[in-house]
Amino acid sequence: MNKIIEILNKTLSYKLAKSLFAEMKDWIEIIGNMGMNLFFSLKCLFTGQLKSKLFFEHASRFGVDSLPISLLMVGLAGMIIALQIANEMVKQGAGDYVGMLVSICIVRELGPVIGGFAVISMVGSSMAAEISTMKVTQQVDAIKVLGVNPIYYLITPRVFAGIFILPFVVIIANAVGIIGGMVMSKLVTELNAENYINSVWVGLSVKDFFVSMFKGSIFGGIIALSCASIGYRTEGGAIDVGKATTSAVVWSFILMLIADYFISFLFY
Numbered sequence: 001m002n003k004i005i006e007i008l009n010k011t012l013s014y015k016l017a018k019s020l021f022a023e024m025k026d027w028i029e030i031i032g033n034m035g036m037n038l039f040f041s042l043k044c045l046f047t048g049q050l051k052s053k054l055f056f057e058h059a060s061r062f063g064v065d066s067l068p069i070s071l072l073m074v075g076l077a078g079m080i081i082a083l084q085i086a087n088e089m090v091k092q093g094a095g096d097y098v099g100m101l102v103s104i105c106i107v108r109e110l111g112p113v114i115g116g117f118a119v120i121s122m123v124g125s126s127m128a129a130e131i132s133t134m135k136v137t138q139q140v141d142a143i144k145v146l147g148v149n150p151i152y153y154l155i156t157p158r159v160f161a162g163i164f165i166l167p168f169v170v171i172i173a174n175a176v177g178i179i180g181g182m183v184m185s186k187l188v189t190e191l192n193a194e195n196y197i198n199s200v201w202v203g204l205s206v207k208d209f210f211v212s213m214f215k216g217s218i219f220g221g222i223i224a225l226s227c228a229s230i231g232y233r234t235e236g237g238a239i240d241v242g243k244a245t246t247s248a249v250v251w252s253f254i255l256m257l258i259a260d261y262f263i264s265f266l267f268y
Contacts, residue, residue: 041156054157062165070118078177082184090189099196100203102181111174112215124227128248131231158224166220167213
């Protein structure tokens with residue numbers, strides 16, 4: 001019997017199943033850690049223990065640090081969409097709908113999603129690396145010795161800073177994306193700017209702006225929570241810091257897109 005088990009242990013199927021089980025266990029642990037950290041963050045907020053200084057410090061990182069790259073990426077996205085569709089729509093006599101189509105694409109999807117990607121690359125990765133470095137160098141243990149809850153100090157301010165600030169980043173990025181589409185439409189097809197703007201106002205509604213800001217708020221919380229939680233559970237050394245940072249970025253991307261699907265399904 002032992003010999004049969006030993007042979008089975010060497011098979012590719014067993015190795016794949018073992019690897020899959022280990023990955024699933026790791027996923028469950030990460031989701032569980034995120035859930036617990038979110039619970040403690042909400043507890044910190046409702047008990048009035050959220051430090052305003054830390055909140056505004058991380059809000060500045062989410063807003064100011066990520067704004068330039070967010071504006072650049074969303075602006076280019078608007079220009080690319082207009083470059084692809086403006087000429088063909090004008091040929092078909094639908095030039096008055098170019099602004100509508102570009103603005104709907106930007107406000108409903110590309111603005112929040114691309115803005116979220118920019119925040120992950122600029123803020124989320126550095127956040128995960130910072131917290132994981134503190135964990136492996138025992139700085140988190142020093143915080144505990146001082147009688148400070150590390151969740152309240154390291155994770156909570158980041159989560160609520162992301163929830164509060166990212167919607168404003170998204171709104172500004174949306175405006176830049178729409179303007180980028182207008183500029184490109186003018187360059188490609190000589191489309192009148194007034195017609196473009198009128199088309200934008202006809203195509204968009206208050207609901208679109210609300211959903212866009214709501215997505216930004218949810219995405220900001222997801223990015224901060226996932227990156228901080230994965231960084232906080234890091235153990236080992238420098239190699240593990242790099243792995244944690246990579247894992248945090250991947251998880252942020254995946255969870256953000258899953259949330260985007262459910263929000264879009266709910267509202268549209």
